[in-house]
Amino acid sequence: MIHPAATTSLLMGISLLAFYAWVTFKPDTALLALKAYPRTVWPGRIFTAVCLVWFARNLWQVDLGGFNDLKKLLYVAVPVGICLIVVLLPDLLSVRGLCVFFLLAGQPLLIATRWSGTPASLAVALMTYLLLIKSMVLVVYPHLWNRGITWWENHPESRKPGLGAGVLVGCLLVGSGLLSL
Secondary structure (H helix, E strand, O other), X not given: OOOHHHHHHHHHHHHHHHHHHHHHHOHHHHHHHHHHHHHOOHHHHHHHHHHHHHHHHHXXXXXXXXXXXXXXXXXXXXXXXXXXXHHHOOOOXXXXXXXXXXXXXHHHHHHHHOOOOOHHHHHHHHHHHHHHHHHHHHHHOOHHHHHHHHHHHHOHHHHHHHHHHHHHHHHHHHHHHHHOO
């Protein structure tokens, strides 16, 4: 039986390698897409809706003691929350939505990969925690996405080491996934 940590490590590694291959071989297209992403509307709305429904589902599963009857308010609070966030917080909503999605995805990833003792479980845990930290920072300061892309665009000498580090991490994730099969 293939352990979930091996599969997750392989998927993370292949995704990173595909992303860095795109950035390496089509840098102008990648820069334009990464610059435009924070201001695109629909990914932010979709991620916001998915994340609020996911959060409500998680909250529904928790025993709140004497407040369990208030869970029924989630049927109203979630659609109202989605509308309010989309209307009142449209600036850089795509970055925030993506990062909240990663924050919510961290828990199932860590649960699925723990207690296996394989190299992939350690690799997935490290990548997940790094992703969680980066996501927390970007939820609070989404403008850092734009600043990072602008800095990367203005400092072409730093591209090769950054791309090399990303490819190395992707290769390590794929390697740990293959070792854990």
